[in-house]
Structures are given as structure tokens and as C-alpha cells.
Amino acid sequence: MKIAVAGTGYVGLVTGVCLAEHGYFVSCVDIDENKVKLMQSGISPIYEQGLEELMVSNMEKLNFTTNYKEAYRSADVIFIGVGTPEKQDGSADLSSVYSVALQIAQSIEKDCVVVIKSTVPIGTNDKIEKFIKTNLTNNVNVYVASNPEFLAQGTAVRDTLHSSRIVIGVEEEIAGNILTQVYKGFGAPILVTNRRSAEMIKYASNDFLALKISFVNEIANLCEIIGANIDDVTEGMGYDQRIGDKFLNSGIGYGGSCFPKDTKALHWLGNFHDYELKTIRATIDVNENQKVKLIKKSRKYFNNLSGLTVAILGLTFKPGTDDLREAPSLVNIPLMLEDGANIKAWDPVGVNNFKKIYPNEITYCDTIEDTLIDADICFIFTEWKEVKDFDISKYGKLMKTPVILDGRNCYDLKHVKKTNIIYDSIGRESISNLEFVNV
Ligand code: NAD
Numbered sequence: 001m002k003i004a005v006a007g008t009g010y011v012g013l014v015t016g017v018c019l020a021e022h023g024y025f026v027s028c029v030d031i032d033e034n035k036v037k038l039m040q041s042g043i044s045p046i047y048e049q050g051l052e053e054l055m056v057s058n059m060e061k062l063n064f065t066t067n068y069k070e071a072y073r074s075a076d077v078i079f080i081g082v083g084t085p086e087k088q089d090g091s092a093d094l095s096s097v098y099s100v101a102l103q104i105a106q107s108i109e110k111d112c113v114v115v116i117k118s119t120v121p122i123g124t125n126d127k128i129e130k131f132i133k134t135n136l137t138n139n140v141n142v143y144v145a146s147n148p149e150f151l152a153q154g155t156a157v158r159d160t161l162h163s164s165r166i167v168i169g170v171e172e173e174i175a176g177n178i179l180t181q182v183y184k185g186f187g188a189p190i191l192v193t194n195r196r197s198a199e200m201i202k203y204a205s206n207d208f209l210a211l212k213i214s215f216v217n218e219i220a221n222l223c224e225i226i227g228a229n230i231d232d233v234t235e236g237m238g239y240d241q242r243i244g245d246k247f248l249n250s251g252i253g254y255g256g257s258c259f260p261k262d263t264k265a266l267h268w269l270g271n272f273h274d275y276e277l278k279t280i281r282a283t284i285d286v287n288e289n290q291k292v293k294l295i296k297k298s299r300k301y302f303n304n305l306s307g308l309t310v311a312i313l314g315l316t317f318k319p320g321t322d323d324l325r326e327a328p329s330l331v332n333i334p335l336m337l338e339d340g341a342n343i344k345a346w347d348p349v350g351v352n353n354f355k356k357i358y359p360n361e362i363t364y365c366d367t368i369e370d371t372l373i374d375a376d377i378c379f380i381f382t383e384w385k386e387v388k389d390f391d392i393s394k395y396g397k398l399m400k401t402p403v404i405l406d407g408r409n410c411y412d413l414k415h416v417k418k419t420n421i422i423y424d425s426i427g428r429e430s431i432s433n434l435e436f437v438n439v
Pocket of ligand 1: 008081083096
């Protein structure tokens with residue numbers, strides 16, 4: 001079976017590499033020549049744990065190309081994994097999906113299954129099938145199938161090789177059979193349903209996870225006011241198997257390339273059909289507010305950040321990825337710069353991408369220690385392991401004024417209480433072992 005994958009981002013490249021690991025010959029297509037050149041030389045253009053190694057070890061089964069015609073012409077199955085970013089009005093921008101669909105229609109010379117892995121609004125698979133059929137240049141059969149992706153950045157390779165489930169949305173049995181065959185060796189439960197249900201499963205799953213985060217963040221905010229501890233509260237909740245103990249971490253909100261746009265897209269779709277999803281609206285609103293929670297907290301300690309040295313630990317939207325899309329750092333750092341802060345930042349893998357946005361305005365440091373030296377205040381935006389493992393007593397020794405605002409609850413309050421710092425986190429008591437005057 002010949003497979004092609006359109007798009008070599010977090011979804012496309014991981015899918016292509018994992019299919020090659022399962023023995024398939026895969027042509028990975030991208031329009032970005034630089035990315036393709038990197039991959040041809042055995043370098044992954046994105047950071048995902050284990051991805052580059054797996055790619056290199058399957059190089060003889062992988063072909064990286066910009067020549068879509070060659071890749072699609074004789075493929076039995078073509079996966080589409082291109083981006084579907086958010087438009088100004090919150091709806092999904094499907095232009096890349098349509099452009100691949102046109103390329104497919106004009107290239108294929110044999111019957112094939114076109115599989116939409118990109119997250120697309122309910123009804124898109126139907127439209128894409130019609131669109132391809134209308135634009136076909138050869139007399140072939142095309143079946144469009146929905147196969148939403150559930151991987152999480154940071155654990156993408158593991159999530160794909162050991163997926164929780166494989167959802168296949170089809171209208172014809174033949175497409176379902178071919179895709180079931182493709183995934184036979186993956187060992188995950190396979191759910192075959194119709195295309196609209198498959199599309200909805202993806203949105204409902206992502207939006208439910210986002211809802212869980214916003215719910216916990218609201219509870220955390222109230223915990224702060226009434227003197228409860230969110231870590232204990234969520235631990236107590238998590239013992240109930242109906243609730244589960246995953247995804248109950250409070251913080252400065254969700255980011256990334258999926259939850260923000262997928263909540264807005266589903267909310268938009270509901271409104272379009274005159275049915276407002278009120279829980280999703282609340283999820284979005286709570287998250288917007290949560291992203292700036294640390295800046296608001298900083299006003300307790302400094303009237304503004306003008307002239308202060310601000311240490312930032314973590315730039316990416318979560319640990320394990322170099323992706324900055326919708327990261328809280330990108331909301332907070334412009335506000336700090338506007339305030340006149342001198343920013344020093346550390347991130348183990350996100351710095352190169354951040355430098356593309358802020359090449360000169362920020363001092364990038366190689367170590368956490370260097371970042372903290374002489375800082376007036378420290379903001380923790382990402383719960384990297386290096387931050388969690390960092391000796392909390394060092395903040396007091398390295399910083400000019402050890403005010404630490406932890407947006408990811410990286411430290412145990414028992415340990416914080418033994419140090420000489422000011423420490424404010426999310427949903428827990430703030431600790432002030434220092435005499436400090438608001439300046
Ligand atoms: P991405 O932005 O990382 O990658 C998209 C790639 O597609 C880019 O390399 C781009 O150059 C390429 N591309 C654009 N037009 C093309 C064309 N005509 N032909 C070939 N390549 C083309 O995107 P991503 O994060 O991998 O997300 C892809 C889709 O999967 C989105 O719909 C997203 O919502 C969904 N998804 C993402 C994740 C995630 O964690 N990133 C998880 C599940 C689902």
C-alpha cells in the first residue's frame with residue numbers, strides 16, 4: 001500500500017514517520033522547501049521527543065518532497081495533515097485543506113482514499129469529497145474519510161504509536177476497510193462511524209479538555225479568595241473515577257495550536273446554527289482572563305515593571321514542545337515590554353522560535369541561574385522539568401528581590417515556606433517570608 005501525507009507539521013510528520021515505523025512506504029509532502037531539505041538530510045524541523053531518531057531509523061521508507069504530483073499520483077491512501085488556523089471571526093481557515101484537495105484532484109491517477117486528519121468543522125469531509133470529485137482530471141474513484149488526530153504535542157510519537165483510540169469516519173464501507181487495514185498493526189481500539197460523528201468526536205474531545213482546564217482554573221481562583229488549596233482540592237476530586245485525576249492542573253490557562261482555535265471554531269459553528277454553546281463560551285472567557293493572571297498579581301508587588309529586570313522561565317505553551325502558538329508568554333511579554341521591563345528569558349527548546357518574534361528586545365539565557373541573577377521578579381510560564389527540579393532556595397540567593405510568580409504551581413508550598421522568598425502561585429496561599437514594600 002502506497003501512502004502519502006500532505007503537511008509535515010506536528011501531525012503530518014509524526015503520522016508519516018509512525019506509518020513508516022509500521023512498515024509502510026510514505027511520501028511526506030510539504031510546500032515549505034526549507035523544511036523538506038532539512039528532513040531529507042535527516043533533521044526534524046520540529047521538536048518532538050524521539051521523532052528525529054525514529055525518522056532517521058526509517059529513512060529508507062520515507063520520501064520527503066515538495067513534488068505533490070509525484071507523491072499523490074499513485075498513492076492508495078493520502079492523509080491530509082495541514083493546518084486549520086483560526087480566522088478573525090473564530091471560524092476555521094480551511095484554505096490549506098482546500099488547496100491540498102485541489103492538488104489531489106489534479107494529480108491522482110488511480111482510486112484512492114483521502115483521509116482528513118486536520119481538525120475540520122463538522123460537514124467539511126462531505127464538502128471536500130464533492131470538491132475533489134468536481135475537480136478530478138482522471139476518471140478514478142475517490143473516497144474521503146475523516147480520521148481525526150488525538151496526539152498531544154510533547155508526547156506526539158508515543159501518542160501515535162500507542163494511541164488511545166483510532167476514529168474512522170466514512171460513508172462507504174470500502175474506505176472503512178482500507179483504513180482499518182492501515183491501522184491494524186497499531187493495536188488501538190478502532191471506532192468506525194460516519195464522517196460527521198468523527199469530526200464531532202474531535203471537537204467534543206478537545207473542547208471538553210479545555211472546559212476541564214477552565215473549570216479547574218475558576219475553582220483555583222476562588223480557592224485563593226477563600227483560603228483553600230487547589231492542589232488538595234483537585235487531589236480530592238481525582239479519586240472519583242467519574243472525574244478522573246488527569247487534566248486537573250490549575251495554571252495560567254491553556255494555549256497551543258489546538259484548544260484555543262478548536263473551542264472558538266465549535267462555538268462559531270454552534271452560533272452559525274443558531275445554537276450557542278454556553279459552556280464553551282465560558283471556557284474561552286475564563287482562559288483569556290487566566291492568561292494575564294500573573295501580570296495582575298505582579299501589581300501587588302510593583303506598581304509597574306518599568307526599569308525592572310524580569311526573569312521569565314518557560315516560553316512554550318507547555319513542556320516537551322518548541323511550539324509557541326497561543327503560549328501565555330506571547331500575551332504577557334508584550335505587556336511587560338510596554339511597561340518598560342528588561343526581560344531575561346530561558347527555555348530549553350523554545351528560544352529559537354521566540355527569537356524569530358523578538359530578536360533583540362529580550363536577553364536569552366542558557367541556564368535558569370543566569371536568568372535569575374539580579375532579577376527583581378520572576379515569572380514561571382512553563383512547567384519544564386528543569387524548573388520543577390530547580391532548587392527553590394537558589395531564587396533568594398540569585399535574585400535582587402526574590403518575588404516569584406509561578407503560573408504552573410511548580411513547587412511544593414512546604415518547601416517554599418522554608419525559604420526567604422515571596423512566592424505567589426495559582427489557587428494556593430501566597431507566601432511572603434520577606435519584608436516587602438510595594439514600589
Ligand atoms: P503545522 O502548522 O505544524 O503543520 C502544517 C504543515 O502543513 C506545515 O508544515 C505547512 O507548510 C504544510 N502545508 C500547508 N499547505 C500545504 C500543502 N498544500 N501541501 C503540503 N503541505 C502544506 O500544523 P499541525 O500542528 O501539525 O496541525 C495540523 C492539523 O492537525 C490542524 O488541523 C490541527 O488542528 C490538527 N491537530 C493538531 C494537533 C497538534 O498537537 N498540533 C493535534 C491534533 C490535531
